[in-house]
Amino acid sequence: MQEWVKQLKAGDHTAYRKLYDDYARPMYNLCLRMTGNEADAHDVLQDGFVRIYEKIGQLKQVEMLPAWVKKVFVTTSLQFMKSRKSLRFEEIDQQPGMFNLQEESSLLEELENEQLIAYIQDSIPKLADRYRIVFTLHAMENMSHEEIAKELNIVAGTSRSQYLRAKQKLLEIIKKNKDHGRQTERIYTGITQ
């Protein structure tokens, strides 16, 4: 990796193509979850790679390259969202969100893994921006609430409450989709029968 980073710092195009091959897909999906649509995700992905190209000299520890790349894309996505849309985290959201743990457990047990992944994938873009961003950063990118609060210029309590509300919304959407799927399945089954 050391040699690779050295080549990246030297501006070697082969090294950048390798970087693209390794990181383009996961970073695109990150951008997609953050922005909520493909066109914006591609714009952010391009900005992120250009920024890496410009700032690679600032990378001090070679082994930190994956984390550094992810941070660049998170920062670029957040800047994009802040410039395009008004991200507002109301003070009232600092109060802990209500969440039904039983409902979560039953839903996770009820659905197959593949099904659940598909439902989650489909439901994330339907969340509001502030919920989607906090959910993506905490649940998907495994960032702590303190780190998220720092990135978003909010307090950690706001991040926690936003995450609980996001999860609640997500489960509601999944449940609705699941019920809708059953209804559709029944209708389909009835027609075919």
Add this chain to the structure above:
Amino acid sequence: MADKLKEFIQASRSEFDRHPVRDDFKEQLFRTMEQTKTANHGKKQEVGFLTRFAAAASLLLIIGFGIWLWNQTFNTSDTPIIADLSTPPSAVESQVQAPAINQTRHSPEEKYTPFSNNNERSSRVEKSKVKRARLVSFKERKKVLLAEVENHPAPTSIIEQTGTSGEQTKETTQAIAAQLPVVNAHTETTTQVQSPQNITDHHASAPIATRDVASSTSSEPQSVGSFLKKGVMKFLSKKTKQWTNNAVDLKTTPSDEPSSLALNIKSELFEFSKSIPLNHENE
């Protein structure tokens, strides 16, 4: 509190990155990066030029400020002052009116005692301003002095006058001594006139430069430029002094009756000594 949803997502994290990037995106990205590289190169060159220009401008400003500060330091420093002596007739018209000497001269204790309080400091500043004003006249005067010295070599002619009354001669001598413009108590050499005769020295009216001896003993830190300038001033005033009546040592022969007048002239260039007999019949 266990977050089962998060645990599930983290356990199957790779499964969530399903969406592929657009096919033509890669080429588009590398084209953009190439353009960025070119733009950055041009920007770097521009920044480099601006940086060099700014550095040069800063350097000029610093040098200018340094010169200004140097001049300020010199002007406010304790500049040697030539005593305001009687001037030759030719210089009277051209010289600038200078204040009386006894208004600006200080005793050494007063002059070089460190500041004891702010009032004294402000007083010093005021005095320094007066000195600075005097320095302007001094510079003009210096030119006149040097020209005068060159035009009038040191040896003086002494015109003796009759009159042998001891009392009268003593009074005359004292009067001459009182009129002698050597007012600086720290002048290294003094003119000694011990003549029973009434001596008229053409160069007695010539400018006599005395130097401020105490200024050379100042313990204040001085810049190199200031030090050099002071040295030059010291040299000039010393030379001026040597070429004028400071170099003239007039002594009478100790006797009951005025018999002769000893004239000793010392200079770096020559030494002259002559005893003139006071024989009125010889006139």
